[in-house]
Amino acid sequence: MAAVAQHAIPFSRPATPGHVVNTVGFYGLGAMGYFMARNLANRRASEAGSALVVYNRSIAKSEQLLKELGADKVKIAQSAEQLVLECDVVFTSLASDAVVKSVYEGFAAALKQNNPTKNKILVEMSTIYPTLAGELDTLLSNIPHTHFVTCPVFGPPIAAETGNLICVLAGEYRSKKEIAHLLVPGVGKKAMDLGGNLEKAPTFKLIGNSMILGTLEILAEAFTLADKAGIGSAQAYELVKDMFPAPPFVNYGNKMVTDKFDGLTGFAIDGGLKDANHIRRLVTDLNSPMPVTDAAHAHMLTARAIHAEQKHSGEAAFEVLDWSALVAGARVAAGLPPFDNAGPAKVVKE
Structure with missing residues (x-):
């Protein structure tokens, strides 16, 4: 060892x-x-x-x-x-x-x-x-x-x-x-x-998870914009690996770009929502706003709602969603398919 x-x-x-x-x-x-x-x-x-x-x-x-x-x-x-x-x-x-x-x-x-x-x-x-x-x-x-x-x-x-x-x-x-x-x-x-x-250790855990949630939200928004611009999220992901090679950026960025949203092998979206709710309660108790967590929470809810409807109709690709699937919230807001990054971009490269 x-x-x-x-x-x-x-x-x-x-x-x-x-x-x-x-x-x-x-x-x-x-x-x-x-x-x-x-x-x-x-x-x-x-x-x-x-x-x-x-x-x-x-x-x-x-x-x-x-x-x-x-x-x-x-x-x-x-x-x-x-x-x-x-x-x-x-x-x-x-x-x-x-x-x-x-x-x-x-x-x-x-x-x-x-x-x-x-x-x-x-x-x-x-x-x-x-x-x-x-x-x-x-x-x-x-x-x-x-x-x-x-x-x-x-x-x-x-x-x-x-x-x-x-x-x-x-x-x-x-x-x-x-x-x-x-x-x-x-x-x-x-x-x-x-x-x-x-209480300090669980408080610190929520602070750390707020950073991870913020990372997910930043990636989701940037990748969606790259897809809409016709550049492609895969190209944006290459920049992430060169400029921000930290594990959360690299690992979750890969999941978003490749649509690997299997929560059974990652962190389930229900757990992400639980953590987001804890963080939002903490920032409320301490009067310390954290709007990026609010945005991530809303996008996870959107992703879970879409996934629930897909399960109901037998069209879901995964039994449980990973919390990186919050990118679906940014995608649908931009008029893109929620869980299919391989679909045609709204703006095509020249």
């Missing part, structure tokens, strides 16, 4: 003797969680010789991971209660705030009935509204030896697959040291410390 730059890990290795993490669990094997759990399982097996305990509401994903890695690296929990009671550290990567709250209420109920006798760290990695972090901390704070850390991550599924995520941590310092040591390297390439306020 390649060496990781020291600045990528803002914590020293946890001191020994001290809290020993014997068993690690992971709840939520979605598009991101599956790859994070797989990388964590591989690292735990190589360094600690112990299997990662996993749980997913659909057992098929757990069984898939077990089949891929083997019983020496993966153990399937039969319930969320078993997971949280058996493991010293539990990571959660879930789809929505409502699911996160429900899962942690279940964790709390199980732990109150069986008070831990040694340290236990619960790590929430989902994209949630910041105030929910405070609610979860209140929920867990009166349970002995139980610590809570927020740790959202930056990066698409391909970054999760290759272990190149950026992990953002907030919470009690010693717990953050333990979690950073588990995640970097292997799951993430870098850990960022946002301090002790648990």
Whole structure:
């Protein structure tokens, strides 16, 4: 495994003797969680010789991971209660705030009935509204030896697959040291410390996602203009690769130009709308307008509405849309087909 730059890990290795993490669990094997759990399982097996305990509401994903890695690296929990009671550290990567709250209420109920006798760290990695972090901390704070850390991550599924995520941590310092040591390297390439306020990490996650949404909106508008001008979005994409070779520009630009809007292999548009709604709520709460997010939100709604009608009529090319499909909103506003970039431009090159 390649060496990781020291600045990528803002914590020293946890001191020994001290809290020993014997068993690690992971709840939520979605598009991101599956790859994070797989990388964590591989690292735990190589360094600690112990299997990662996993749980997913659909057992098929757990069984898939077990089949891929083997019983020496993966153990399937039969319930969320078993997971949280058996493991010293539990990571959660879930789809929505409502699911996160429900899962942690279940964790709390199980732990109150069986008070831990040694340290236990619960790590929430989902994209949630910041105030929910405070609610979860209140929920867990009166349970002995139980610590809570927020740790959202930056990066698409391909970054999760290759272990190149950026992990953002907030919470009690010693717990953050333990979690950073588990995640970097292997799951993430870098850990960022946002301090002790648990709401800071999810806030920072929304700020980062606002930049990604802004990138998508800029690309959508520029590519649509290039198509209308008869230059073509493919030509504009070449400029993007030369002038703005950052991963979001290059990766999402490619999806737009080639109409690769499969949300099952990317970030589903429903998740994008959830994040956009969180960002819009945050900027409202803080009186800090962000009109690019409003535009991106409207274009995602347009794309989802068109896709829903196509599914109803049996004409949809994808079961789930990627959030890069927001380009459909800009296209239809300009009189172009929503999901077919290969169609004839309204203005033809000379």
